[in-house]
Amino acid sequence: MARIDLQHLKHSYIENPMVEDDYALKEVHYTWEDGGAYALLGPSGCGKTTLLNIISGLLRVSEGKILFDGKDVTALQPEGRNIAQVFQFPVVYDTMSVHDNLAFPLRNRGVDEDEVKRRVSETLDMLDLTKWSEKKARGLTADVKQKISLGRGMVRSDVNAILFDEPLTVIDPHLKWQLRSQLKLLHKQFGHTMVYVTHDQTEALTFADKVVVMYEGEIVQIGTPEELFERPSHTFVGYFIGSPGMNVLPVNIEGRTARIGGTEFELAGTPELKPGVRTDLGIRPEFIVLGEKGIPVSVQKVEDVGHHKIVRAAIEGQDISIVIGESASVPADPHVVFDRERVSIYADDWRVEMGG
Amino acid sequence: MKNFRWFVPTLYILFLMAPIYWLLNMSFKTTNEILGGFSLWPKDFTIDSYVEILTNPVWYNGYINSLSYVLLNMIISVSFALPAAYAFSRYRFLGDKHLFFWLLTNRMAPPAVFALPFLQLYSSMGLFDTPLAVALAHALFNIPLSVWILEGFMSGVPKEIDETAYIDGYSFPRFFVKIFMPLIASGIGVTAFFVFMFSWVELLLAKTLTSVAAKPIAAVMTRTSSTAGYELGLLAAAGVLTIIPGAIVIWFVRNHIAKGFAMGRV
Amino acid sequence: MNKTQNNKAWFLVLPVLAIVSLNAIVPLMTVVNYSVQETFGNNLFFFEGVRWFREVLDSERFQDSLLRQFSFTGIILAIEIPLGVAIALSMPKKGIWASVCLVLMSLPLLIPWNVVGAMWNIFALPDIGLLGYTLNAMGFDYNFTRQAISAWFTVILMDVWHWTSLVVLLAYAGLRSIDDSYYQAARIDGASKWAVFLYIQLPKLKHVLTLAFLLRFIDSFMIYTEPFVLTGGGPGNTTTFLSIDLVKSALGEFNLGAAGAMSLIYFLMTLLVCWLFYTLAMRGEER
Numbered sequence: 006m007a008r009i010d011l012q013h014l015k016h017s018y019i020e021n022p023m024v025e026d027d028y029a030l031k032e033v034h035y036t037w038e039d040g041g042a043y044a045l046l047g048p049s050g051c052g053k054t055t056l057l058n059i060i061s062g063l064l065r066v067s068e069g070k071i072l073f074d075g076k077d078v079t080a081l082q083p084e085g086r087n088i089a090q091v092f093q094f095p096v097v098y099d100t101m102s103v104h105d106n107l108a109f110p111l112r113n114r115g116v117d118e119d120e121v122k123r124r125v126s127e128t129l130d131m132l133d134l135t136k137w138s139e140k141k142a143r144g145l146t147a148d149v150k151q152k153i154s155l156g157r158g159m160v161r162s163d164v165n166a167i168l169f170d171e172p173l174t175v176i177d178p179h180l181k182w183q184l185r186s187q188l189k190l191l192h193k194q195f196g197h198t199m200v201y202v203t204h205d206q207t208e209a210l211t212f213a214d215k216v217v218v219m220y221e222g223e224i225v226q227i228g229t230p231e232e233l234f235e236r237p238s239h240t241f242v243g244y245f246i247g248s249p250g251m252n253v254l255p256v257n258i259e260g261r262t263a264r265i266g267g268t269e270f271e272l273a274g275t276p277e278l279k280p281g282v283r284t285d286l287g288i289r290p291e292f293i294v295l296g297e298k299g300i301p302v303s304v305q306k307v308e309d310v311g312h313h314k315i316v317r318a319a320i321e322g323q324d325i326s327i328v329i330g331e332s333a334s335v336p337a338d339p340h341v342v343f344d345r346e347r348v349s350i351y352a353d354d355w356r357v358e359m360g361g
Numbered sequence: 362m363k364n365f366r367w368f369v370p371t372l373y374i375l376f377l378m379a380p381i382y383w384l385l386n387m388s389f390k391t392t393n394e395i396l397g398g399f400s401l402w403p404k405d406f407t408i409d410s411y412v413e414i415l416t417n418p419v420w421y422n423g424y425i426n427s428l429s430y431v432l433l434n435m436i437i438s439v440s441f442a443l444p445a446a447y448a449f450s451r452y453r454f455l456g457d458k459h460l461f462f463w464l465l466t467n468r469m470a471p472p473a474v475f476a477l478p479f480l481q482l483y484s485s486m487g488l489f490d491t492p493l494a495v496a497l498a499h500a501l502f503n504i505p506l507s508v509w510i511l512e513g514f515m516s517g518v519p520k521e522i523d524e525t526a527y528i529d530g531y532s533f534p535r536f537f538v539k540i541f542m543p544l545i546a547s548g549i550g551v552t553a554f555f556v557f558m559f560s561w562v563e564l565l566l567a568k569t570l571t572s573v574a575a576k577p578i579a580a581v582m583t584r585t586s587s588t589a590g591y592e593l594g595l596l597a598a599a600g601v602l603t604i605i606p607g608a609i610v611i612w613f614v615r616n617h618i619a620k621g622f623a624m625g626r627v
Numbered sequence: 628m629n630k631t632q633n634n635k636a637w638f639l640v641l642p643v644l645a646i647v648s649l650n651a652i653v654p655l656m657t658v659v660n661y662s663v664q665e666t667f668g669n670n671l672f673f674f675e676g677v678r679w680f681r682e683v684l685d686s687e688r689f690q691d692s693l694l695r696q697f698s699f700t701g702i703i704l705a706i707e708i709p710l711g712v713a714i715a716l717s718m719p720k721k722g723i724w725a726s727v728c729l730v731l732m733s734l735p736l737l738i739p740w741n742v743v744g745a746m747w748n749i750f751a752l753p754d755i756g757l758l759g760y761t762l763n764a765m766g767f768d769y770n771f772t773r774q775a776i777s778a779w780f781t782v783i784l785m786d787v788w789h790w791t792s793l794v795v796l797l798a799y800a801g802l803r804s805i806d807d808s809y810y811q812a813a814r815i816d817g818a819s820k821w822a823v824f825l826y827i828q829l830p831k832l833k834h835v836l837t838l839a840f841l842l843r844f845i846d847s848f849m850i851y852t853e854p855f856v857l858t859g860g861g862p863g864n865t866t867t868f869l870s871i872d873l874v875k876s877a878l879g880e881f882n883l884g885a886a887g888a889m890s891l892i893y894f895l896m897t898l899l900v901c902w903l904f905y906t907l908a909m910r911g912e913e914r
Contacts, residue, residue, distance in 0.1 A: 063811050084817035096812040098826045109826075110816040157816060367724075369717040373795075374731050377788065380750040381734070383757045387749055399760045441642045448639035453630045460640065467651050469897050471849035473870035474890040477877045478654030501650035504643055557737075564741045564852045565874070579739045593749060600742045607737025615730050 007074040007165040007198060008039040009060065014069035016055055022067070030055050031222045037215075039074070040196040042189075044213035046203060048245070052222040053202045054170060060200065061168050062086045073165050089158020090168040094175060095150030097142040104129070104138045107156045128160045131191065148180045159197070166198040173208065185212060206246050218242050234289070236349065238356040243287050249315060252293075252325040256286040258350065266321030268300050273345045274359030282352040290315065290326040292347040295335065299342035304335050381604065387597035395593050410598035420599065423578035426492060428606070430567070430577070431560045433496035434503060438556045439549060441500070442507035447537070449508065450515035451523070464505040475501070476569045483570055494570045495577070499563060503556045510555060514548025554614045561607065578603060661887030679888035689889065691864065692872040699868060700847045703786045707843060708836065710787070711794025715802055716828070718795075729799070732792040744856025747785040751857075771858065775865040778858050782866055785853060790846070794839045801835035802828060841901055848897055869893055
């Protein structure tokens with residue numbers, strides 16, 4: 006178990022990257038706490054698997070350093086970094102029994118056989134795999150195979166971190182939930198540092214203490230699920246997290262006053278803006294109140310999604326979504342009010358703080 | 362370690378090329394030089410052997426005969442195997458598994474076993490000493506192989522494509538030729554390659570079923586080596602010329618070779 | 628894939644059935660027919676029962692060629708399969724060099740078998756062949772037309788030259804189908820190269836190696852042209868394998884009954900070995 010320092014990492018698959026766009030991973034500089042559960046979330050091609058493989062050592066990073074508990078591991082091979090990784094498609098050694106699969110990484114490291122036995126049977130217990138112990142790994146179902154790959158990591162008591170690369174992709178839906186809660190439990194019990202790559206926000210938000218949102222090779226925000234929801238620091242985080250995503254409307258700012266088309270209203274503070282930037286206003290559909298006063302909107306349709314309704318509407322020609330209660334209805338002359346405290350202002354897609 | 366990995370394949374390729382180089386070397390030597398003793402390259406460079414082969418009808422007819430039965434066999438094998446492979450890949454029918462296995466056993470039959478009966482069979486049909494006899498005889502070995510390879514490729518094409526075509530009003534033959542065959546074009550190419558390979562290299566049956574008119578090039582060479590014995594230059598040149606068609610064919614299918622070899626369900 | 632039950636599919640198989648039956652069943656019947664009869668020419672045949680079978684099985688000539696056949700097949704399998712796998716393992720994975728390797732390695736597979744024999748004859752001639760000359764210059768007494776050992780050495784080397792590439796191509800295709808994450812997991816687990824080979828590559832190669840083994844067994848078991856052209860079965864009978872022997876007695880001596888019986892024994896043996904091996908190799912799969 007270890008703290009992971011990512012120092013000024015940059016990675017390119019091209020020999021001599023010239024411009025910023027040549028980098029599959031743009032500058033990453035963060036520290037991940039020992040024992041944390043992190044989820045790397047983002048659409049395909051955003052660089053999350055690249056970052057994961059850099060941490061595990063499968064990829065040699067082009068620039069920057071990686072530290073495990075302060076020790077530089079940048080030049081080390083995966084086996085030297087003492088990490089575990091669970092892949093998208095289950096990797097098991099077909100011809101070995103489940104027991105031998107788990108013993109494999111220990112035996113490779115020359116651990117003596119008594120210790121191997123003890124560690125393996127402990128790990129089998131932890132993962133509820135004991136009943137499969139003597140079975141050949143070949144014929145087992147995908148979820149058991151994923152547990153075996155996880156077991157090959159957990160069996161090493163000194164493992165620095167366990168990395169997951171979309172591990173639930175091939176698991177049946179009803180088992181996904183089960184496996185995820187077991188994972189969460191294991192994390193609570195044993196406190197491994199875990200890094201979990203996924204493009205599914207539910208998976209990320211339920212698994213992780215801290216969610217790392219990536220977009221086009223950059224980390225756009227690291228935060229708890231609440232922070233991502235309430236204060237998305239990039240418009241992409243707003244879109245990507247939450248369903249429906251955050252409303253983003255082009256806006257003109259003058260001091261405390263925001264102007265959307267011909268409508269003006271007061272902000273909670275004065276955004277600190279540099280001149281010449283493009284400004285947007287972001288507000289979650291959950292924080293808009295639909296009623297009979299405020300800014301007039303035209304309602305296009307109402308979707309009932311079960312526990313609430315989504316109202317699709319337009320302000321000054323800009324589409325917005327509004328979430329209203331299951332029993333609420335749309336008034337005859339609809340107006341909306343934005344919750345002032347929950348309005349964020351974005352300058353060139355990045356959130357800016359409000360001054361007093 | 363890693364940097365020496367290229368060493369193994371390189372050494373192997375050198376081993377493969379050595380006899381071929383020697384054949385080339387001999388083919389450019391005069392008979393006198395060949396019999397005069399050992400030399401690593403031709404000192405008295407000549408292309409006489411090639412000129413002889415390309416101008417003497419006994420020699421070049423051998424090539425024409427070989428190529429004609431090989432082509433004939435390719436056409437027979439592929440066109441017969443296509444519908445059968447389709448049946449095996451799409452339908453279950455009475456005795457399908459047994460039939461498939463029985464077809465494959467024919468691939469395992471030693472040609473020597475069939476040499477004499479074939480001779481009698483094709484003589485009685487009046488086909489002896491024609492390219493068609495050889496083509497038909499080779500079909501016994503090539504059709505099972507073709508069915509096997511084609512079936513593998515066809516199983517990779519989703520069945521929904523067939524169904525969509527039928528719904529769109531295609532008749533079976535039209536669907537097969539217009540839609541299905543283009544989809545498995547690479548499979549047909551790989552099959553043709555293997556059919557070519559077997560038919561081009563096989564000699565026992567080809568020699569047994571021909572005497573004069575359809576004699577294959579390989580058999581013409583056998584005569585030279587056994588009777589004259591010392592026309593080594595000529596023999597070498599003819600050998601070099603038989604390598605060329607194979608090399609051309611390999612070049613065309615180079616991207617599919619590895620896949621084709623692993624085809625099938627074994 | 629889900630297949631539909633449809634007995635009309637027989638019509639699609641019919642052409643193949645017709646042509647293969649013509650080629651397989653009629654000649655096979657002829658062979659069976661010969662094998663149980665005796666002829667004194669003029670198309671006069673007498674029923675002989677199993678006499679030919681007994682005679683063939685008892686004859687020293689047949690037993691000797693059978694022994695030679697099994698030794699030859701055993702030796703070349705023992706060399707070609709491991710060698711082929713080793714070469715496939717060390718080949719470049721992709722790019723221009725992989726293509727170059729594949730094309731050059733396939734070349735021997737497309738050379739007519741008698742040309743292979745003739746080429747090796749020229750290559751191995753003790754006085755003017757590269758191989759023969761070099762071996763003699765190095766102090767070995769080598770002459771494949773006179774010494775049985777040299778003849779065997781040459782025939783085996785020729786077969787390795789001719790057919791190892793088939794094993795290489797099959798193994799190469801098998802290796803390419805292994806997903807990268809297997810190698811990555813093995814690196815993380817700290818597996819040695821040997822362990823990667825034993826627990827990842829070899830299990831995945833099982834299918835293609837079964838195929839390679841079967842194909843090499845079948846083809847080497849019916850080898851005829853290459854040794855015939857190279858050594859003519861000699862010196863003496865030392866390289867007379869089953870097919871050479873069979874052709875000699877059927878087409879050379881026109882001893883139809885014996886040849887017929889021998890053909891059947893030969894064919895059945897090939898089938899039996901293939902079936903045995905296939906069943907054994909596939910038994911692990913079922914569970």
